[in-house]
Amino acid sequence: MLFFxxxxxxxxxxxxxxTETYQMRGSSAQPILQNGILVFNNEIDFENFISFYIDEDxxxxxxxxxxxxxxxxxxxxPPAVEGYNExxxxxxxxxxxxxxxxxxxxxxxxxxxxxxxxDETTEIVLLDIFAAIISDEGxxxxxxxxxxxxxxxxxxxxxxxxxxxxxxxxxxxxxxxxLNKTSNNLIKYFYNNFxxxxxxxxxxxxxxxxxxDFSDQDGGAGGGGGGGxxxxxxxxxxxxxxxxxxGLTDYLSNRNICYGSQALIGQIFGDHRVCINKYSxxxxxxxxxxxxxxxxxxLDVNMFIVGVKNKHQRKIAGGWFRKKADVVALGVELFQAKxxxxxxxxxxxxxxxxTNAVSYSYNPLNISYNVNTNIWSSSNYxxxxxxxxxSYPNYPSFFQDGLVVEGIxxxxxxxxxxxxxxxxxxSKKLNEQFWDNVYRISKNQLQGLVNNSYQHPGGVxxxxxxxxxxxxxxxxxxxxxxxxxxxxxxxxxxGASGGISVSYNGNTGKFNYDMSASGTSLVSPQKIKxxxxxxxKNGGNWxxxxxEANFN
Numbered sequence: 001m002l003f004f005x006x007x008x009x010x011x012x013x014x015x016x017x018x019t020e021t022y023q024m025r026g027s028s029a030q031p032i033l034q035n036g037i038l039v040f041n042n043e044i045d046f047e048n049f050i051s052f053y054i055d056e057d058x059x060x061x062x063x064x065x066x067x068x069x070x071x072x073x074x075x076x077x078p079p080a081v082e083g084y085n086e087x088x089x090x091x092x093x094x095x096x097x098x099x100x101x102x103x104x105x106x107x108x109x110x111x112x113x114x115x116x117x118x119d120e121t122t123e124i125v126l127l128d129i130f131a132a133i134i135s136d137e138g139x140x141x142x143x144x145x146x147x148x149x150x151x152x153x154x155x156x157x158x159x160x161x162x163x164x165x166x167x168x169x170x171x172x173x174x175x176x177x178x179l180n181k182t183s184n185n186l187i188k189y190f191y192n193n194f195x196x197x198x199x200x201x202x203x204x205x206x207x208x209x210x211x212x213d214f215s216d217q218d219g220g221a222g223g224g225g226g227g228g229x230x231x232x233x234x235x236x237x238x239x240x241x242x243x244x245x246x247g248l249t250d251y252l253s254n255r256n257i258c259y260g261s262q263a264l265i266g267q268i269f270g271d272h273r274v275c276i277n278k279y280s281x282x283x284x285x286x287x288x289x290x291x292x293x294x295x296x297x298x299l300d301v302n303m304f305i306v307g308v309k310n311k312h313q314r315k316i317a318g319g320w321f322r323k324k325a326d327v328v329a330l331g332v333e334l335f336q337a338k339x340x341x342x343x344x345x346x347x348x349x350x351x352x353x354x355t356n357a358v359s360y361s362y363n364p365l366n367i368s369y370n371v372n373t374n375i376w377s378s379s380n381y382x383x384x385x386x387x388x389x390x391s392y393p394n395y396p397s398f399f400q401d402g403l404v405v406e407g408i409x410x411x412x413x414x415x416x417x418x419x420x421x422x423x424x425x426x427s428k429k430l431n432e433q434f435w436d437n438v439y440r441i442s443k444n445q446l447q448g449l450v451n452n453s454y455q456h457p458g459g460v461x462x463x464x465x466x467x468x469x470x471x472x473x474x475x476x477x478x479x480x481x482x483x484x485x486x487x488x489x490x491x492x493x494x495g496a497s498g499g500i501s502v503s504y505n506g507n508t509g510k511f512n513y514d515m516s517a518s519g520t521s522l523v524s525p526q527k528i529k530x531x532x533x534x535x536x537k538n539g540g541n542w543x544x545x546x547x548e549a550n551f552n
Contacts, residue, residue: 310534327408342470402457
């Protein structure tokens with residue numbers, strides 16, 4: 001973490017007018033403030049900045065943003081934390097209300113309604129770090145490229161054409177700030193005509209980017225609830241637990257599943273779902289799952305982010321602030337993603353792979369074990385054979401975890417995948433296999449290999465490869481809780497595209513997975529599924545959400 005205590009101000013001459021430029025001393029990746037907008041020097045600085053702060057607490061984000069606030073910058077949604085910065089944030093809200101009422105003549109809104117509208121910007125820009133660096137009018141600059149975030153999508157021009165963009169949006173009728181609302185018909189017009197996988201030039205200078213919502217709105221993940229003889233626990237007793245989860249299982253068993261609200265066109269950058277348990281007029285638990293896959297017009301910037309977040313909030317002076325709870329708990333019973341590599345690797349190259357060979361990679365001790373076991377099909381397994389100690393494998397970053405189990409998947413699920421008839425059944429059977437066999441048997445085996453008190457870490461990943469179908473199924477589970485805290489969150493996939501390249505070594509009989517390849521040799525995740533809970537405990541009582549979501 002970098003901390004900055006000194007500032008510099010300089011006066012520059014740009015386009016024959018005087019502008020004030022502010023920058024924190026330190027890393028060149030930090031943006032500068034110019035004309036009320038944050039400006040990143042180049043796309044690499046932007047990507048590095050986002051990567052660094054993607055999982056940081058709001059207090060850390062506020063610390064890096066505070067010098068900008070002191071020089072007249074207003075975030076789209078500032079990092080608000082009770083007991084840390086509420087007085088400063090309330091002051092900023094009040095200044096913003098005055099500015100907007102003066103500039104946009106929105107006197108028909110009360111102060112509290114404007115605060116609610118600021119909170120509702122999560123429907124447009126979910127991630128905290130994005131909401132902090134985008135201005136209150138939805139604007140950001142990277143190099144000489146100007147970006148305007150609206151409820152109708154993301155619009156972009158070269159900075160020299162920013163006035164042209166303003167005129168274009170005014171003439172089209174797109175709301176000029178995110179507190180006002182563009183008509184649904186106009187939003188649908190942009191969505192129906194221009195939304196797609198890449199930005200579209202809409203008038204010669206203006207580019208539009210709005211990702212269609214491909215999520216399954218009719219049901220949840222299908223694989224939830226476990227199966228067979230072993231049900232996924234709400235608290236598996238791993239090393240991430242604070243030991244304060246008494247009563248959580250009973251509470252969750254009585255909660256209905258929430259499939260989450262979403263914006264009209266999903267996210268500008270992808271999709272997300274939000275469930276809120278407002279258990280009093282000024283307290284709530286907010287649980288979110290999200291899937292971002294976006295590029296920016298003019299730049300070779302691609303980011304793929306999949307994650308989950310649970311936070312406890314209190315309403316103060318109309319705004320929602322993160323508030324400490326006695327316990328905050330987050331559980332990912334199921335996260336699944338499918339990688340179809342059949343287009344880049346022909347099935348006929350596979351020879352000599354052992355369907356009983358399983359690799360355990362245990363990150364805390366930086367060791368890897370190769371074992372022969374019928375872990376895939378039976379609860380009865382042979383004694384461990386052929387134990388090897390080695391360094392932790394070089395998996396793609398989003399395959400890495402506290403414990404990684406890698407092996408060749410069983411024939412039954414492989415045949416289901418090949419039929420392509422019922423993805424929910426594939427998900428359900430893989431989840432049963434994960435909990436009934438993989439999770440339990442690997443724990444029993446590793447207790448003998450490491451020590452008898454071994455517990456699986458908070459994060460466990462299964463890489464289940466089906467070579468005859470050219471498919472890798474990834475399943476993750478993650479549990480974490482804390483005492484006297486505000487939130488728990490986890491980024492499950494993060495990278496330039498979320499894609500991997502798959503290769504096979506006929507000499508060793510092993511598959512290799514790589515993120516560094518490019519172009520057609522990369523395959524991106526499909527059929528992303530979540531089964532999640534987010535809960536908080538206060539005064540002996542639990543509050544929270546159970547969620548299921550599909551991102552196709």
